[in-house]
Amino acid sequence: MSILGVEAQILEEVDADQQRAQSNTVAVPDQVRLHRRRSGRAVAGVAGGVADHLGVDVLWVRIAFALLASLGGAGVLAYGLLWIFAPQQPDDARSISTRERQQAYGLIALGAGLTVGAGTLSGVVSGWVAGGIGVALVGAAVVWREADQSQRRRAKGALLGAGGRPALFRVLTGATLVITGIVLFLISSIGLNQVQFTLLAVLAALIGVGVLTVPWWLKLVRDLGEERRARIRTEERAEIAAHLHDSVLQTLALIQKQAEAPREVLRLARGQERQLRSWLYGPSGYGRAVDGLAHGTLSDAVARAAGEVEDTFAIKVSHVVVGDCELDERLVAVVMAAREAMVNAAKHAGVAEVSVYAEVEPETVTVFVRDRGNGFDPDTVPDDRHGLADSIRGRMERNGGEIRLRTAPGDGTEVQLNMPRAKVTT
Amino acid sequence: MTEETQSRQPVRVFLVDDHSMFRAGVRAELDTITDDIEVVGEAGTVGEAVAGIGHLKPDVVLLDVHMPDGGGAEVLRQSRKATPDVVFLALSVSDAAEDVIAVIRAGARGYVTKTISSQELAKAVVRVADGDAVFSPRLAGFVLDAFADRPGAAPISDPELDLLTPRERDVLRLLARGYAYKEIAAELFISVKTVETHVSSVLRKTQLSNRYELSRWASDRRLV
Numbered sequence: 001m002s003i004l005g006v007e008a009q010i011l012e013e014v015d016a017d018q019q020r021a022q023s024n025t026v027a028v029p030d031q032v033r034l035h036r037r038r039s040g041r042a043v044a045g046v047a048g049g050v051a052d053h054l055g056v057d058v059l060w061v062r063i064a065f066a067l068l069a070s071l072g073g074a075g076v077l078a079y080g081l082l083w084i085f086a087p088q089q090p091d092d093a094r095s096i097s098t099r100e101r102q103q104a105y106g107l108i109a110l111g112a113g114l115t116v117g118a119g120t121l122s123g124v125v126s127g128w129v130a131g132g133i134g135v136a137l138v139g140a141a142v143v144w145r146e147a148d149q150s151q152r153r154r155a156k157g158a159l160l161g162a163g164g165r166p167a168l169f170r171v172l173t174g175a176t177l178v179i180t181g182i183v184l185f186l187i188s189s190i191g192l193n194q195v196q197f198t199l200l201a202v203l204a205a206l207i208g209v210g211v212l213t214v215p216w217w218l219k220l221v222r223d224l225g226e227e228r229r230a231r232i233r234t235e236e237r238a239e240i241a242a243h244l245h246d247s248v249l250q251t252l253a254l255i256q257k258q259a260e261a262p263r264e265v266l267r268l269a270r271g272q273e274r275q276l277r278s279w280l281y282g283p284s285g286y287g288r289a290v291d292g293l294a295h296g297t298l299s300d301a302v303a304r305a306a307g308e309v310e311d312t313f314a315i316k317v318s319h320v321v322v323g324d325c326e327l328d329e330r331l332v333a334v335v336m337a338a339r340e341a342m343v344n345a346a347k348h349a350g351v352a353e354v355s356v357y358a359e360v361e362p363e364t365v366t367v368f369v370r371d372r373g374n375g376f377d378p379d380t381v382p383d384d385r386h387g388l389a390d391s392i393r394g395r396m397e398r399n400g401g402e403i404r405l406r407t408a409p410g411d412g413t414e415v416q417l418n419m420p421r422a423k424v425t426t
Numbered sequence: 427m428t429e430e431t432q433s434r435q436p437v438r439v440f441l442v443d444d445h446s447m448f449r450a451g452v453r454a455e456l457d458t459i460t461d462d463i464e465v466v467g468e469a470g471t472v473g474e475a476v477a478g479i480g481h482l483k484p485d486v487v488l489l490d491v492h493m494p495d496g497g498g499a500e501v502l503r504q505s506r507k508a509t510p511d512v513v514f515l516a517l518s519v520s521d522a523a524e525d526v527i528a529v530i531r532a533g534a535r536g537y538v539t540k541t542i543s544s545q546e547l548a549k550a551v552v553r554v555a556d557g558d559a560v561f562s563p564r565l566a567g568f569v570l571d572a573f574a575d576r577p578g579a580a581p582i583s584d585p586e587l588d589l590l591t592p593r594e595r596d597v598l599r600l601l602a603r604g605y606a607y608k609e610i611a612a613e614l615f616i617s618v619k620t621v622e623t624h625v626s627s628v629l630r631k632t633q634l635s636n637r638y639e640l641s642r643w644a645s646d647r648r649l650v
Contacts, residue, residue, distance in 0.1 A: 270541070273519075273541075277519075316541075318563060318564070318604065320563045320564055320566065320567035320602045320603075321567065322567050322570045322571050322574070322602065323571065323574060355563060355603060355604025357563070357567075357599070357602045357603040357604070359570075359599070368603045370603055370604055414603075
């Protein structure tokens, strides 16, 4: 074997390994599927595939097919169907000994003889008809085998070259045999008048075309599925790449530019970390749960509000939510009020961190927004500052909730929001 | 909280995290920020960590929750028998309740998020070394959730372990609201020592209670 040949073989083996690995990881169901043998086959590798699947010697399978052929051609029919519906193995390096090959051909001859013999003996079909069908079947076998071969060549790349003229010759031979078989079958169907004969001929021609093109339309269906899977994978990869580019990479670039401003770097890093996390694990993100239960819950809304304030004011808002429930109008009001309280803390408290705690109880929802900052005297708030008065208190009281404020100059501020929950209508 | 004094031996800390960058960062922070802490070793895999902890016998192990080959919980399982005196403090970027609770149940004495400031981390290390539990607000929230009376919760087999007392619940709520021990003590009119006792008791219950099946726990957060 030349160096090139050795290389080619190594390459092939690597390919086969990769394909095996792929079929082991990606397509788990494929392990339990029946695959036809690609090499070491007499006709189409069906018997070998069945043998591999059942874990018996291939000789017994071939004998079984040959014997089954005597039952009105059941063996032939089974073989043909398996040929059509069992895909070829990706690749296997198996050699077939001359003796085994002779045995196989002998058994094929035996099966064919048994089929014809049984058919004629039982008088179901006359010899001519059986002969016609037999010739057509052999032709079909030749054509299908050629299709298998061409598929195999594609799998091996350009190593063997295209099928070329011999392949074309074989396909034409097969087609001729099929047509001959059909003609024989028609001629032997005696006692037909003109019209019936023409109809039958047309029908037979259509059947012939169908038989001949089986490999092609099967391949079409398989290729379509394969292509669709590949497209989904590619799209997914593109989506991930685009997302990372728009978010993480941009932020990293910004961080490098802003290296002199630690506060800005912190803000960018915090915001990006949160976004990436919600994209990976969040309810509407990349790893979203299939059921939409987690969508539109109080904990989501609180997290969102905290995140917005974090981004806008470059401070840390750590939030904890205990229990959870679906959002309704009242709870949206609570979240908006809480957000306003966070904004106030961020603006006026002069701290780097605000704590938010929300608890869902059967009767009420309570939210605390707390900072350890400047604090203030509620009585001396200038009239032009409406944040607390309007946004928070108004929002809560309109919806039947209440607000408690604990603050004193130099003592930090804690806003407590209580909202009775709407009765659950079942 | 114990007042730190200069006369005491520095706390010997061992870092376990599969990201070398993070280890280097924590090491630099802890070494520069305080003399009370000395980083004596670090490891990036479960095997290295178990070997290093067995060999160096540190006071405190800072343990990443997420690592290949079983994560922090696995390090705990393998190290607890040989070195029962070593204290573990879990560090994580994870928001997943079941991960955090799993590490606590495997024996960690506290949990802080990786975004914690260096000062806070140093304080937490000294506190677990003194035998306290360290509950970040997030962990307090997880534990409250875990002990909630939600429909479908596992039946209470041992009231001593499976229920939080009202006082413990109050302490946890204040922790989740971001209160320090001193502030909690003032709020509830109890001593700081009593707050510590409550927190330790909550930690013990979290580690020993069979109230909830952790595997199921995160998936059915209380939607009441």
